[in-house]
Amino acid sequence: MFRNLSKWCLNAVAVTLLLGTFSVNAQDEAPAEAAIDGGGLFKAQCATCHNPHKDGTGPKLSGVRSAWESETGSSNAIIEWVQNWEGAVAKYPYAASVAQKKATKMNKFPNLSAAQITAILDWVDAQPEKTAGPGGDVAGGGAVVTQQDEGGFPWIWVILGILFLVVIGAVSGVRRQLKVASGEASADESLSYGEEFRKWSWKNLRFVLIGSVVIFVGLLVVALQGLGRIGVVEDYQPSQPIDFPHSVHAGDQGIDCKYCHNSVTKSKSAGLPTVNVCMNCHKQISGNDDAQKEKIAKIYKAAGWDGQEYTGETKPIVWNKVHVLPDHVYFNHSQHVEVGGVDCAQCHGDMKKMVSTAKVQPVSELNKVEGNIQLTKPTLTMGWCIECHGEKEISTGSIDTKGGGYYEEIHRRLLNNDRELYSKYLEDGKVTVKELGGWECSKCHY
Ligand code: HEC
Ligand code: HEC
Ligand code: HEC
Ligand code: HEC
Ligand code: HEC
Ligand code: HEC
Structure with missing residues (x-):
């Protein structure tokens, strides 16, 4: 009878765990199909x-x-x-x-x-x-960090796991007590709780094994789901001190990205413009209407410009960082933009159309930009970096391209001396970032 009871309990727990898996997945997918988010669109496009x-x-x-x-x-x-x-x-x-x-x-x-x-x-x-x-x-008020919404640790699994152990424990405990009560357990009487549990486990080995596998798989699924989400900040758009429209500057005015982000081809970070850069133009451009005048007045305040001359009372504009990688990750702009020839739009979307301040574009938006490599993992996650490194070809250069024949000469020598070593790279006719070590942990992690 107790054997049946414990069997029943195990089955119940197993079924609960399995149902849990499906319901968790269902919850994950539901929002994607949900009704159009009018508020989100308003904040992104109209606000x-x-x-x-x-x-x-x-x-x-x-x-x-x-x-x-x-x-x-x-x-x-x-x-x-x-x-x-x-x-x-x-x-x-x-x-x-x-x-x-x-x-x-x-x-x-x-x-x-x-x-x-x-x-x-x-x-x-x-x-x-x-x-x-x-x-x-x-515009700023609409800032959303999806991290909290999506990445919350699914405690339900931990609770279910603990529940499962408690059930096993309880079943064996009840059984022991009943045995003792009925005087049947004379031989077992001296067994401790742990020993009793072990004994019970051996007797019910099949169920314990199945149960463990179910729990293990359950926790693994949770762990993987959690890891895939770590640091997901898609759509993140912090509020900024000035509602700066890229659409007006990089779009309508056609100002080059490097005019404002001037270290992007030379160093690790792209850099943000100082207020002096804004003043190069805004000394003359004070705005056409009240809304523009109000925004541009903030530049004057920061630069200490009273409309005639500099007062010397400056107060730097403190922009909030939009794209943020954890400290343990190394990312270098010049390596990607200058050496790799990757376009800004591949990682940041079409900034020329951004009517309000910058945000982390979801990968679905990035994929809409013409010419972009199509990726599937959320922007700025490790999966995203790695996926591109697996796809993106390295320009090995030929005499008439940027490599200036340098790589070609190396290729020729390699092919002559060690065709076998070299064939590894040319199997699929292309050399990807991955094949040059772009998947090595130490390349990206300090
Ligand atoms: C670059 C600034 C700008 C953006 C962005 C913008 N609008 Fe407008 N909108 C205007 C202006 C300016 C007018 C007034 C018409 C005019 O003077 O040309 C206007 C007028 C309108 C009107 C008519 C208002 C009335 O009084 O009848 C509607 C409706 C409208 N906008 C909707 C939207 C929606 C929806 C979005 C986002 C998808 C949007 N606008 C984005 C500047 C903008
Ligand atoms: C007139 C100066 C100017 C130009 C030109 C300009 N930007 Fe910006 N950019 C800014 C300012 C100011 C910010 C900070 C405000 C914000 O986040 O929107 C910024 C922010 C950004 C950010 C977000 C930075 C972060 O914190 O993660 C990205 C990405 C970006 N710009 C890309 C571009 C690209 C790509 C171009 C060219 C198509 C470009 N910018 C052209 C001034 C400029
Ligand atoms: C391969 C992807 C990739 C490309 C290409 C790229 N960026 Fe970035 N960008 C990033 C990442 C990742 C960060 C966050 C870096 C960090 O937090 O350390 C970032 C951050 C920024 C920032 C914030 C300031 C900073 O340096 O952290 C600006 C501004 C910016 N990028 C502008 C640009 C511009 C302009 C271009 C094109 C010339 C460009 N980016 C090309 C991935 C990219
Ligand atoms: C190369 C010249 C140039 C530089 C540099 C420049 N701007 Fe502008 N800015 C313009 C022009 C042109 C306009 C458009 C005014 C108009 O609509 O007639 C403008 C408009 C604006 C507006 C009002 C946009 C709107 O429609 O609401 C803001 C805010 C602004 N700039 C902020 C900045 C900031 C902040 C910087 C420095 C990071 C900066 N600008 C640097 C040329 C520049
Ligand atoms: C859109 C594609 C793309 C994305 C996304 C991307 N990279 Fe790269 N990455 C490249 C290319 C292309 C190169 C090779 C540049 C070269 O040497 O020709 C590269 C090279 C590198 C290297 C040097 C590798 C080596 O072998 O020396 C590091 C480190 C790196 N990337 C880090 C990152 C990190 C961190 C991220 C995510 C935050 C990232 N990358 C996202 C395309 C990408
Ligand atoms: C192309 C760059 C790249 C390579 C190669 C790479 N990582 Fe990462 N890794 C990242 C980025 C970016 C993040 C931060 C974003 C995230 O958590 O998804 C990250 C995050 C992580 C985290 C999560 C830490 C946390 O909690 O934020 C772990 C663990 C990790 N990496 C381990 C590894 C190991 C192990 C390898 C080698 C097999 C590796 N990484 C190779 C870019 C890389």
Whole structure:
């Protein structure tokens, strides 16, 4: 009877563990399919210029949808406006009047679907008046670190594991006590709890083994899931002292990345511009409207510029770091950009389109950039680095390319002397970063 009881308990625990595995997986996948995140889209695409309840660079947006519907008699007009305001102006007289509202022109969003724009407007209309942030700008407020949401240690597994041990212990304990009570256990009486457990385990070896395997596999799954997530910071967008738009500078103005990140080809870190770099231009450019003037005034304050001359009272702008690797990792920009010829957009996305401050682009966004190597692991994780090192080819150079024949000469000598050693690299017709040691722990870890 007790044998049956313990069998039953073990089966129950095993089933629970297995169900647990599935439900954990199901939870993981569900959010990806979830409804469109209107708030997230608003913060990423619109918040630099719009606030639901305050005028900024663009007008406040709450309630404008109903105005558009009643003025144009079409529920689609506002969607056309967001996708391409100029097209809407040509079609609807009301749009033409809206286009007069502000001196700045709205951006066009041809890539946003009608459903996405509807989700944004739904979100806007659902915002209560008091959440309007100061200064008509909520871009920074939208900062999200997904780490906490996703990477939380699944304690449920530990609890289940402990529960399992307790069940085994309890079953053997109950059994012992019952035996003692019924006077049946005369021979066993002197056995300690541990000895009794061992004895019980030997008798029920099959179940103990199966149980252990189930627990082991369960914990392994958890550990791997956890490790795959370590340091996942995709979408991370900290708030910044000035809402700096890359789209205006690197995009519209076509300023080269290296003008501001000037150590990117020469050293480990890319570097951020000092306020003096901003002043090279902003001494003259103080902004077209209130929203711009307010932002650019912060540059003047930092530089100690009173509009006529420098007062000497400077206060450096402290930018928050967006891309952060743990201290034990070595990453070098010049190695990738200059030697490896990897484009900024491969790792940072198309910054020329970034209308608010920088963020860690999810790998799904990076994959959309034309010419990028398609990767699957979350940005900035070890898996991500390694995956690219396994895919990316090294330019071995030929006489008429950058290598200037240097590598080619080495290849020729190697091929002559040791064809066998060399064939390892050329098996698949390409030399990857991995084959040159890009998967060695010590290359990336201090
Ligand atoms: C670069 C700044 C900027 C961005 C980014 C921007 N807008 Fe605009 N938006 C404007 C301006 C400026 C106007 C006012 C029209 C004008 O003067 O041309 C406007 C007008 C509008 C209007 C009409 C408002 C009214 O009063 O009827 C809607 C709706 C709108 N924007 C939605 C959006 C949405 C949705 C997004 C994000 C997908 C967005 N905008 C992103 C600047 C921007
Ligand atoms: C006019 C100066 C300027 C230019 C040009 C510029 N940037 Fe930036 N960049 C900044 C400033 C200021 C910040 C800090 C604010 C922020 O995070 O958005 C920044 C931040 C960044 C970050 C995030 C840094 C971090 O903390 O992790 C990346 C990545 C970046 N820039 C890439 C680029 C790329 C790629 C280009 C060229 C397409 C470019 N930048 C052009 C000024 C500039
Ligand atoms: C192979 C991927 C990769 C490429 C290519 C790349 N970056 Fe980065 N970038 C990173 C990583 C990883 C970090 C975080 C570094 C850290 O925390 O040590 C970073 C950080 C930055 C920062 C923050 C300041 C710093 O140096 O930590 C800036 C600015 C930046 N990158 C700009 C650029 C620009 C501009 C280019 C193109 C010229 C570029 N990056 C190309 C991966 C890349
Ligand atoms: C090479 C010239 C140049 C440099 C350097 C430069 N800017 Fe600008 N900036 C511009 C121009 C041009 C505009 C656009 C003004 C307009 O819309 O007419 C602008 C606009 C801006 C705006 C307002 C954008 C908006 O629409 O809200 C901010 C904020 C800004 N810059 C911040 C900075 C900061 C911070 C730095 C230094 C890291 C910097 N700029 C460096 C040329 C420059
Ligand atoms: C988009 C592709 C890509 C990504 C992502 C990438 N790398 Fe690399 N990495 C390269 C290339 C290409 C080279 C080889 C440059 C060369 O020597 O030609 C390289 C070389 C290196 C090297 C030198 C290897 C050697 O054998 O000397 C180190 C160290 C390194 N990367 C670290 C990292 C780290 C850390 C990350 C993640 C934070 C990372 N890389 C992400 C493409 C990438
Ligand atoms: C191409 C670069 C690269 C190589 C090669 C590499 N790592 Fe990593 N590793 C990283 C990066 C980046 C992180 C931090 C991001 C993360 O935790 O995913 C990391 C994180 C880790 C962590 C997690 C530490 C923590 O808790 O943050 C461990 C453990 C680790 N690496 C071990 C190894 C071992 C062992 C090897 C050799 C087999 C190795 N790494 C090779 C880039 C690399």
